[in-house]
Amino acid sequence: MKLLITGGKSAQALKLLKAFEGHDIILADYGETPAFTSPSYKFLGLGEVNESIAHNLLNICLDHQIDTVLPLHEFEILPMAKSTVLFEEFQIRILLPSVTEITQYFYPQDDIQPDMKWIVFKEGAVLYPAEATDNIKNLAQENQLNGVFYVPEGPDALTAILYTIR
Template sequence: MKILITGGNNAKALKLMKAFPTHFVLLADYGDVPGIVTENYAFSSLGPLSKDSIAHILLNFSITEGIDCIVPLHQYEVEPIAKSAVLFGEYGIQVLLPDASLIAGYLPTEQNTYQNFAVFVAGECVFASGKEIFVRTDEKLNGVFGYNIADDDLKLFTI
């Protein structure tokens, strides 16, 4: 599986790579990005930033690069990508975000400095950096969520 993580120039994106040890991870960001390619990951540029066409830029990039799953980390990408998840799905690209109708409840209200993060796919926690076991009944919970302790309200792990 080929996973696209945006915000590739940020340390949070690098931390997130350990959640996907058996997949190829493409770390991408807008503007200049180091040209590094390894067996398990690579860095790539998404081109110039245009906030008005984020979904178009990421869909086009994902199709061109053969992406199977996208994890948007920039906060300004979250809503446009969540609203376009059905379109991404039509191209076989899974969007790792909560449903667009629920997204507002998961957006952090201030700059987050979470110590840990958890990755949920279809309601199942597939990775937790703090080694906690999360049991969620919401089958639609998708995304990367930050937390300090397991009892915290989960908020999207964004930059």
């Protein structure tokens, strides 16, 4: 998998690197970006933020043969979810819930506690961490989750909160 993770200058994006070890990872961000690479990832500039976010990311994916996109910036989430079908026409997977269901995973950032675990899902399967509980695996499979979520596990029910950068 060749993966593009947006918000590449953030600590949140860097935390995700361990979930995708062994894959070809490109960290990308808007504005000025670092001009160095490491053995585990490359940096890529996305230019300035504008209203054609999905079009810009699609062009970058095609230019760099990227097959999976993980958008993290909050402002990218809805435009990218709405563009899923377009990206899929080019065999590019966007790791987000469907546009019809995505808003149910938005929660105020104040609800996210420092001890909450984040989990990566792809098409209802847990990609990371390997030791996810059966409850979490069932939540992912029932909802066919895609993306990165905080998953607070309580005694009554599970919920998933989309992992984003403001």
